[in-house]
Amino acid sequence: MTIEIGQFAGEWDELLELLDMAFSAPWTDEQYESERRIWERERSIVAREDGQLVGHTGTFSHLMTVPGGQLPVAGVTMVGVRATHRRRGILRDLMRRQLTDIHEAGREPLAALTASEPVIYPRFGYGLASDHQEIVVPKASRTLRPVAGIDDVRIRYVDVHESLARCAELRNTLALERPGVCHHDDRWQEYAISATVTSNIANASKLRCVVAERDGELTGFAHYRTKRAEKGYVDVQRVHAVDIASHAALWRYLLEPDLLSQTRCEMVPSDDPLLDLLLDPRAPAPITRDGLWIRPVDVRRALAERTYARDLDVVLEVVDDFLPWNAGRWHLAGGPDGASCAAVSRDADLTLDVRDLGAVYLGRPSLARLGRAGLVTEHTPGALAATAEAFSTTRLPFLDTGF
DSSP: OEEEEEEOOOOHHHHHHHHHHHHOOOOOOHHHHHHHHHHGGGGGGEEETEEEEEEEEEEEEEEEEEEEEEEEEEEEEEEEEGGTTSSHHHHHHHHHHHHHHHHHHHHHEEEOOOOOOOTSSSGOOOEEEEEEEEEEEEGGGGGBBBOOTTTOOOEEEEOOTHHHHHHHHHHHHTTTTTOOOOOOHHHHHHHHOOTTTSSTTTTTTOOOEEEEEEEEEEEEEEEEEESSSSEEEEEEEEEEESSHHHHHHHHHHTOOTTTOOOOEEEEETOOHHHHHHHTTTTOOOEEEEEOOEEEEEHHHHHHSSOOOSSSSSEEEEOOOSSGGOOOOOEEEEEEEEEEEEEEEEESEEEEHHHHHHHHHHTOOHHHHHHHHHSSSHHHHHHHHHHHHHHHHOOOOOOOOOOO
């Protein structure tokens, strides 16, 4: 039978049956309903054989913080192929059609995703652009180092839904300061407090919210659940604060649960102050997890539409075997105030694969580190160090809401 690739024009229930088979996940009706509410039907691409859905990839329309501002980014999601149809090139064809459509639409120079299996996506040009820490802090190791002003912060329990607008506004303001964080519109604000397929709601309480306030002004908030499994614990979903005193006050509250033995969080930024504030540095036992994977869809626009930490004038030769329009030599000139990028024929200063360009796009990891691993070739002495410094950021990229 011939596999046909095209835009999906069906209903959610038909797509749901495919996703349920592809992911083999015991998700609840409530979790699937959360996904349906943010689903963008017109951006779903499917593979069919004899009328049956055998593969799917979807796209969310995101606005993501990048160095120097925000950029439209295509959030790739719900990628799956039936087990009966794997190893037939269906995923490759879905990825190529999706990325081609994104490029031809001309709005989003980047695609981004989170990977259920990280070895899959590099072959389509995605590079690992952020990581985070999964932590478990025993109640006995909760002590924090002194933080000035922490006792001036009031922590107060509030209703999750009633506080949503205030908390979302604060989060969106803070999102401008960290690469990789996406803006939350009304749909995503509701999604962030719902039971989604990225959240583990087994043995869990309802989602709870505490806010940090100083002189009546909102300075931070935290979302969490409590769980009573083998060991009862606090399951922290997110913590956002405008200053270190509020950040520490929220974590002090979360680390001191009644009747529960530990505090867990699956997504803590790798440069989160909590990791330095805990008196016992071994206490969180952090495990590094992969986060956001970035794929330049339009190299010229992607490079031109971010800023750089220092002035830069370099020719990058980009290798891209999957999207040929990106392959070639690109003259990048820019700095803290902006940049320009254009195709050139002159000799390159550096050569790198498009997946490695995606990996460093948000500021992590260092381009110099990739060079030491033999993944970047330096043709002009000093070009690697200068370009690595230019691509660096003061805050590590972080994705706080999975998709």
